Amino acid sequence: MRRHEVAAERLIGWLRVAIGLCVFVTVIAADRVLLELTGISLDLFERNAWIASLGFLLVGAVSIVLAVPQRWHHGFAYLFMVLDVGLVLIIAFLAIGERGLPGNALPSAPIAWAVPLVLAVGALRYDVRVQLCAIALLATGLVGIAITLDHRLVLDSAAMQAPAWHRLFSMPVNVMRLELLLLAGAATAFGIIRSRRLLSSAVKDAIGRASLSRFLPAEIVPRVTAGDADLRRGRRQKAVIVFVDIRDSTGLAEGMDPERLSQFFTAFRTRVLGAVRKHHGFVDKFIGDGALILFGVPDESSDDAARALAFAHDLVRIVAAWNATRELPHTVRIGIGIHVGEVFCGIVGDEERMEFTVLGDAVNVASRLEQATKRYGEMILASGAAIEGSSDRAAWREIGLEPLAGRKEPVAIFAPTASATAPSP
Numbered sequence: 122m123r124r125h126e127v128a129a130e131r132l133i134g135w136l137r138v139a140i141g142l143c144v145f146v147t148v149i150a151a152d153r154v155l156l157e158l159t160g161i162s163l164d165l166f167e168r169n170a171w172i173a174s175l176g177f178l179l180v181g182a183v184s185i186v187l188a189v190p191q192r193w194h195h196g197f198a199y200l201f202m203v204l205d206v207g208l209v210l211i212i213a214f215l216a217i218g219e220r221g222l223p224g225n226a227l228p229s230a231p232i233a234w235a236v237p238l239v240l241a242v243g244a245l246r247y248d249v250r251v252q253l254c255a256i257a258l259l260a261t262g263l264v265g266i267a268i269t270l271d272h273r274l275v276l277d278s279a280a281m282q283a284p285a286w287h288r289l290f291s292m293p294v295n296v297m298r299l300e301l302l303l304l305a306g307a308a309t310a311f312g313i314i315r316s317r318r319l320l321s322s323a324v325k326d327a328i329g330r331a332s333l334s335r336f337l338p339a340e341i342v343p344r345v346t347a348g349d350a351d352l353r354r355g356r357r358q359k360a361v362i363v364f365v366d367i368r369d370s371t372g373l374a375e376g377m378d379p380e381r382l383s384q385f386f387t388a389f390r391t392r393v394l395g396a397v398r399k400h401h402g403f404v405d406k407f408i409g410d411g412a413l414i415l416f417g418v419p420d421e422s423s424d425d426a427a428r429a430l431a432f433a434h435d436l437v438r439i440v441a442a443w444n445a446t447r448e449l450p451h452t453v454r455i456g457i458g459i460h461v462g463e464v465f466c467g468i469v470g471d472e473e474r475m476e477f478t479v480l481g482d483a484v485n486v487a488s489r490l491e492q493a494t495k496r497y498g499e500m501i502l503a504s505g506a507a508i509e510g511s512s513d514r515a516a517w518r519e520i521g522l523e524p525l526a527g528r529k530e531p532v533a534i535f536a537p538t539a540s541a542t543a544p545s546p
Contacts, residue, residue: 124190129245130198131188136242137181137205140235145174148231169212173232176208198246202255205243209235210262217270224272225290227263228298236263237305244309247317256306263299355467360418361429361459361507362484363402364491365393365436366411368454377450385449386410392439400432405479411491415479418466426461426510433457433501434537458490459503460532461510486532489525497521497536505533 148170184201187193209232216230227233236259243255275291288294367373367389374382393412397404402416414432417425436457444452462483469476490502497520508517521534 123193126195126198126246126248127188127190127193129247130193130201131185133201133242133245134181134184134188136245137177137184140238141174141177141181144170144177148174169216169232172215173208173212173235176212180204180208198248198251199254202243202251203258205239206255206258206262209239209259210266213263214266214269217266222270224267224270225292225295227267227270227272228290228295236302240302240306240309244313247313247320249310249313249317252306252310252313256303256310259306260299260303263302267295355465355469357463357465358418359421359461360464360466360479360483361402361416361425361461361510362464362479362487363414363416363429363433364411364458364487365414366456366491368456368495370410373449373451373453388443389453392443393436396432396436396439399435400428402428402432405477413479413484415466418464418479424510424512426459426507427512429459430503430507430511433459433503437500455500456491456494457501458487458492458494459501459507460487460490461504461506462486486525490532490534493521493525493534497534499536501537503535505535508533508535 148167152167152170180201184197187197212232213227213230216232217224217226220226222229239259240252240255243252246252272292272295275288373385377385389410390407390412393414394404397414400416402414403418405413405415405418414429416429416432422428436455440453440455443449460483462481464479464481464483466477466479469478486504490504494500494502499520503517505519508514511517516538517535518538519533520536522531523534524531
């Protein structure tokens, strides 16, 4: 918030500079043109314009210099607010008092039109206390100037035939003008309150999402924060489960120091994540040197299996290209198991430790298929259920039919043809 406060004050400083330049151009420069064309000078208007122009430029320059995190203090916001309001009130007093006009004429002073501008610019701070102080100072100052300059109930009560504009500066009309200014200020104050509430809500949501992202997959977090009750209490659905594991990771670890080993696993996970995102799945969790990857969760699609199979081929090519760089002391070999079936998916745990998980026989089959890659000497093994969703059935061959560990019913096991697993040149 401090950073945004400083940025807002810096913006207000530049707006002060812009106001000062606009006053210079529209009054002082215009006076020169008027004098050359008509021989008439704006006289006192020009002097007051110089005060306004130089005043806003000076205050703006100082605020810009101070509006850096190293120098800024919250009290400066009140200081610059008082300087803005004071500058407007001083010029308003001079503009009316030096011409011998009564307080009724205060709304006719050009600087009076800067009051809504000061309120609007001040609202950029998003600090309702500073804004309310500005409203109070402006109201008190304007009323004080009007009383000091002998504001009358009517401008000329005896001259009923006086021009209509005289009556436009009578007490009731000026009171209405003041009320409208106060209402405009109140509107900016309510706008600040509303904006701060929205900002606070957005910050809380962002913090909540960040906290959830520590425990839940990024693809699930938006659904949870949106109030997806099914994910909260759990549900059954069809999903494609993919297990990926590095073979002989223990042997790889023995030849690396801790820092190098950390870099290796980080590089491996980065490659897995890249391939998963490319095929629109998501990593449910990394488990040691492996990963559990899901397709079709939380929303099922007709091509979930096809994308999972394409991911497996892509990851094999990525690892082959990684090995070709020869940056590792040993060749990295992986095993991938793919199966499709009904699973229970949902969030378990409490607010301090939540976890998205998938459970069921389908998960166990995918895990057993990954383990079976070692026995079959293949990098990818998929069940018959997964192959049914393949876009190219000819790219797969059946190599076994067995119940796998923990199952009674046999599972048809498929492996890619040699051309399907060959790395791209």
